[in-house]
Amino acid sequence: MTIKKRMDTQVATRSDDIDEDFARAKTIPSRYYCDPAIYERAIDRIFARSWQFATDLDQLKVPGQVISWTKMEGSLNEPLLLSRDENDEVHCLSNVCTHRGAQLVESDCVLKQIRCRYHGRRFGLDGDFITAPGFEDVQDFPCPSDNLAKIPMETWGKFVFVSLDPAYSFDQLFGDIKKRLHWLPLDEYRLAREHNRDYFVHANWALYCDNYLEGMHVPFVHPSLASLLDTRQYRTEVYGLSSLQIGPANNPADAFDLPPDSPDYGQSIAAYYYFVFPNMMWNFYPWGLSINVVQPVGVDKTRIRFITYVYDEKRMQSYSPRDIDQTEREDEAVVELVQRGVRSRLYDRGRYSVRWEQGVHHFHRLLKHYLDD
Ligand code: FES
Ligand SMILES: [Fe+2]
Incomplete structure (x- = not known):
């Protein structure tokens, strides 16, 4: 461990690589969250070429x-x-x-x-x-x-999505999601402006994404949410440029009514949490959809735009803006804690939980790929 934190961003070394096998891999080096030059590279190489809602x-x-x-x-x-x-x-x-x-x-x-x-x-x-x-x-x-x-x-x-200069096709990005959720009546979803909100967090945008990509923190950070999800069945799937966390319902009344042609027919699912590279979270619930767009505004400042669409007004009663707000503030508090920690000269990289952090590993590999290319 070097005591001076490395910021030599122009030269990505092989030792920084993130092993494809996440049981062996180390997490992305901590300077990726605090180096202003890496932040600027992310804006140019990742965001300028991304698809945005x-x-x-x-x-x-x-x-x-x-x-x-x-x-x-x-x-x-x-x-x-x-x-x-x-x-x-x-x-x-x-x-x-x-x-x-x-x-x-x-x-x-x-x-x-x-x-x-x-x-x-x-x-x-x-x-x-x-x-x-x-x-x-x-x-x-x-x-x-x-x-x-x-x-x-x-x-x-x-x-509607736009990209100034797409680095990949829209179908590469959304193809898997469209196939999995082809049965959703998206045209009937209604924008519920009254529930839209922007949050600001004093942390790097990628740290906010890391936190979203694992359910491992839920029992520690969101005890009230943990009681609603069957964490034993909670699982992650990764695709080319997106990943999916499936939240199984503890109570069948909280689950989707899945049609027979859904690949998940017969399962009791409370939520599909889709992460779409680099910064969109598409959270589908039986009542509708919550989109979270993570927008960097500085190396350690991020806006998170919450956009709500309602499909089933009756089931929307299970939606509580107060609970969502509390969960968001709980997440922000831990993400800010991590931002303070990753600046340390004594911390560089950690390891991944094989049970829980597959989505984080996948995101880090995409980040490295587009930043170091
Ligand atoms: S800048 Fe638009 S007409 Fe001159
Ligand atoms: Fe969380």
């Missing part, structure tokens, strides 16, 4: 609707807009004027055309350039780069 199609129901949306506020800060044009097509576009770079749309609105309020340039809701006052004598104008940049966009049911 943007909105759902109910928020863009009629032609002319435009949503102003900043991708990853506090880190990427990319101004984007989502629009539904007069041909009923939905687009994700750069929200930056192609003249001198003014942000175009500042809040959600209904428009026929997008007009820049700086010098009056106009665009269609599909992003195509229309006119620019004062540009009559300009050569080779307009050209394709005068249109607003179109951003890759995908949907799963009504949920």
Whole structure:
């Protein structure tokens, strides 16, 4: 153990590798959680190339609707807009004027055309350039780069995802989940804004993800939650770019009514907790869905956006915002404890529990892969 903490981030050494066999592996070196240079690399190499949840199609129901949306506020800060044009097509576009770079749309609105309020340039809701006052004598104008940049966009049911520069296809990311949960009536899910909330935690974004990825802490950190889950049956499955924790119900009344064509038919399942690399948590319950989006805002500061969708209002009665809030605060407190610990000169790496920490191991290997590549 070196007493001075290593921050030589440019040179990843073989000894930092995370063994594929997690019974042998050591956890990711602690500087990955506290080195500002590694944090910046994660923003560029992981987040700028990731798929992020943007909105759902109910928020863009009629032609002319435009949503102003900043991708990853506090880190990427990319101004984007989502629009539904007069041909009923939905687009994700750069929200930056192609003249001198003014942000175009500042809040959600209904428009026929997008007009820049700086010098009056106009665009269609599909992003195509229309006119620019004062540009009559300009050569080779307009050209394709005068249109607003179109951003890759995908949907799963009504949920809309975008990526500035995808490092992998949307299907690679969500294919396994879609197959497993093909029976969910996602189109009937309703955004429950009244339950949405942002939390801030004074810890690195990846530490928050680590904590989510194992149920091992539940009896220690969330005793009231532990009584609802049958921890003996709790299990983790890993896929290419996602992992799943299955929370079996202690009481059959808390379980999903699974259809016969579900691969889990016959089991008593209270929750599917999907982690989608690098920062999304899709928690499916019999009453609906809670999405948690982990957004880095600094090397040791993270926003967690809680977005709630309700499917079964009656079963929603089992949902308690107070319990969710308490669980979240319990998690934040331990994650902040870890942030203080990983800065220590006396700690570098630990080991994985084979029973519980398969998802953490999988996440660390993905992190290393995309950061050191
Ligand atoms: S910046 Fe938009 S028209 Fe000049
Ligand atoms: Fe927790």
